[in-house]
Amino acid sequence: MSAIGNLRAVSEAYPCDENGLRALFLRQPSEIAEAGAALFFEGDPACHVFHLVSGNVRICRFLADGHRFIIGFLRAGDLIGLSFRSRYMFGAEAIDRVAFRRMSKRMFEEELQLAPEHRSQMLSHLRDEITASQDHMLLLSQKNAEERVCTFLLDRLDSDDTPGLVSLPMIRSDIADYLGMTIETVSRTLTKLVLKGIILPAARHQFKVVSRSSLARHANEANEYDDHQGEALRVLQ
Amino acid sequence: MSAIGNLRAVSEAYPCDENGLRALFLRQPSEIAEAGAALFFEGDPACHVFHLVSGNVRICRFLADGHRFIIGFLRAGDLIGLSFRSRYMFGAEAIDRVAFRRMSKRMFEEELQLAPEHRSQMLSHLRDEITASQDHMLLLSQKNAEERVCTFLLDRLDSDDTPGLVSLPMIRSDIADYLGMTIETVSRTLTKLVLKGIILPAARHQFKVVSRSSLARHANEANEYDDHQGEALRVLQ
DNA sequence: CGTGGTCTTGATCTACCTCAAAGTGGGTGG
DNA sequence: CCACCCACTTTGAGGTAGATCAAGACCACG
Numbered sequence: 295m296s297a298i299g300n301l302r303a304v305s306e307a308y309p310c311d312e313n314g315l316r317a318l319f320l321r322q323p324s325e326i327a328e329a330g331a332a333l334f335f336e337g338d339p340a341c342h343v344f345h346l347v348s349g350n351v352r353i354c355r356f357l358a359d360g361h362r363f364i365i366g367f368l369r370a371g372d373l374i375g376l377s378f379r380s381r382y383m384f385g386a387e388a389i390d391r392v393a394f395r396r397m398s399k400r401m402f403e404e405e406l407q408l409a410p411e412h413r414s415q416m417l418s419h420l421r422d423e424i425t426a427s428q429d430h431m432l433l434l435s436q437k438n439a440e441e442r443v444c445t446f447l448l449d450r451l452d453s454d455d456t457p458g459l460v461s462l463p464m465i466r467s468d469i470a471d472y473l474g475m476t477i478e479t480v481s482r483t484l485t486k487l488v489l490k491g492i493i494l495p496a497a498r499h500q501f502k503v504v505s506r507s508s509l510a511r512h513a514n515e516a517n518e519y520d521d522h523q524g525e526a527l528r529v530l531q
Numbered sequence: 532m533s534a535i536g537n538l539r540a541v542s543e544a545y546p547c548d549e550n551g552l553r554a555l556f557l558r559q560p561s562e563i564a565e566a567g568a569a570l571f572f573e574g575d576p577a578c579h580v581f582h583l584v585s586g587n588v589r590i591c592r593f594l595a596d597g598h599r600f601i602i603g604f605l606r607a608g609d610l611i612g613l614s615f616r617s618r619y620m621f622g623a624e625a626i627d628r629v630a631f632r633r634m635s636k637r638m639f640e641e642e643l644q645l646a647p648e649h650r651s652q653m654l655s656h657l658r659d660e661i662t663a664s665q666d667h668m669l670l671l672s673q674k675n676a677e678e679r680v681c682t683f684l685l686d687r688l689d690s691d692d693t694p695g696l697v698s699l700p701m702i703r704s705d706i707a708d709y710l711g712m713t714i715e716t717v718s719r720t721l722t723k724l725v726l727k728g729i730i731l732p733a734a735r736h737q738f739k740v741v742s743r744s745s746l747a748r749h750a751n752e753a754n755e756y757d758d759h760q761g762e763a764l765r766v767l768q
Numbered sequence: 769c770g771t772g773g774t775c776t777t778g779a780t781c782t783a784c785c786t787c788a789a790a791g792t793g794g795g796t797g798g
Numbered sequence: 799c800c801a802c803c804c805a806c807t808t809t810g811a812g813g814t815a816g817a818t819c820a821a822g823a824c825c826a827c828g
Binding site: 355356357358359361363365377378379383384410413416417420421423424425427428430431432434435436437471473474514515516 | 592593594595596598600602614615616620621647650653654657658660661662664665667668669671672673674708710711751752753
Binding site: 715718719722 | 805806807808809
């Protein structure tokens with residue numbers, strides 16, 4: 295349900311969808327960004343498309359009055375920049391030590407020309423991003439603090455490597471700006487979920503989910519429709 | 532800045548972008564939906580792509596607890612269904628009497644095959660939708676009631692035919708569910724803007740904008756970056 | 769063993785929600 | 799043409815979830 299963060303999970307469900315796109319980056323050298331460093335800033339001319347090799351990245355925008363909004367979190371395997379026009383519409387900052395590969399938009403475009411099936415993967419990726427954005431709008435406009443935090447934990451649970459564990463590499467203010475709340479409310483809500491026995495503090499930046507179903511119930515998610523069923527009808531691939 | 536509503540304005544800025552896509556629908560018969568009727572429901576198998584000829588449509592989703600969220604408003608010229616997977620992720624309802632044309636996804640796909648440049652238009656459209664979604668997330672997570680309403684009016688002002696006039700064909704509860712507030716707060720905020728002399732009630736479902744700059748100031752928009760500048764570099768077209 | 773960044777907890781405040789009632793205007797039928 | 803109705807809108811009064819302000823607690827780091 296994260297704006298961007300869960301695209302990895304989506305692509306795991308359709309393993310063949312974007313591997314092709316990701317493979318393009320293997321020829322590029324791997325670069326490193328230290329925690330806190332910016333890969334690029336909001337408003338910069340958009341020259342590159344990025345592929346995250348390891349680490350975590352936050353995607354942010356700023357209001358005129360200085361307020362920050364976090365559009366989403368990215369992790370290993372995610373792509374950045376597929377939806378850009380001539381300028382980056384948001385900034386990308388390393389949460390921890392990040393390894394990434396980049397490719398100029400020009401080169402990326404040439405690769406797409408060589409293998410047109412990549413265009414379908416692009417479309418698929420963009421549609422996933424739109425769906426995720428809409429889910430997040432729903433969260434921001436209709437859900438209360440507890441539902442927001444539960445939804446967030448659920449998303450990260452589903453896309454995490456270790457079953458039953460949720461890792462939150464970002465700090466509270468990142469979560470707050472992503473969920474549209476304050477750090478205090480995020481903290482209080484997490485405490486409340488612990489007291490309710492739904493989650494347990496496991497390690498620094500990590501929680502154990504005691505009851506996934508309970509978490510899901512508190513997330514108040516919209517009904518899910520099986521999107522795989524009509525796969526044969528899927529157009530624009 | 533609306534999630535979907537301002538795509539028309541965007542495409543007016545790039546007049547050649549999507550006309551091609553829209554032209555595909557001219558061969559289809561025009562259909563009518565009366566006010567309140569649904570073009571399709573959330574969760575239905577996604578069989579068609581729609582082109583709105585006249586009238587206004589609201590796009591909605593529902594939470595498990597019955598709360599409604601309006602993703603955006605569509606008007607003459609807009610397309611619906613380009614971002615669908617196998618099922619509609621939201622419902623579409625006619626606000627007033629609506630004329631539209633539709634095309635099966637299969638036929639639409641075939642048209643795309645025949646004229647591959649349409650794929651670039653698809654990509655362009657989807658990227659616009661993503662940008663609009665992100666703007667709206669920013670509104671929902673960071674803006675207060677007055678900023679939300681001003682932003683909404685500003686969007687509709689920019690994409691309206693009659694300069695200085697904003698028409699709001701939808702009812703207050705539609706606006707409320709779109710901006711993530713209650714009908715009472717929408718009403719109170721509009722009244723306050725009238726008292727401040729920023730807008731004037733002009734007709735039923737219509738306001739006159741006295742001071743566009745004042746409206747913009749109260750909207751607290753993020754800084755805009757000129758996206759046209761790097762047009763020559765635009766890839767994926 | 770400080771020190772600075774992060775996180776939690778508490779007390780208070782407020783923007784917006786909720787509940788309630790009155791106002792408005794278009795449509796319908798007599 | 800008027801009177802009624804119904805859906806929509808506005809306005810008011812009071813309540814509350816979450817923000818804000820403030821103070822400790824925790825922890826990694828030099």
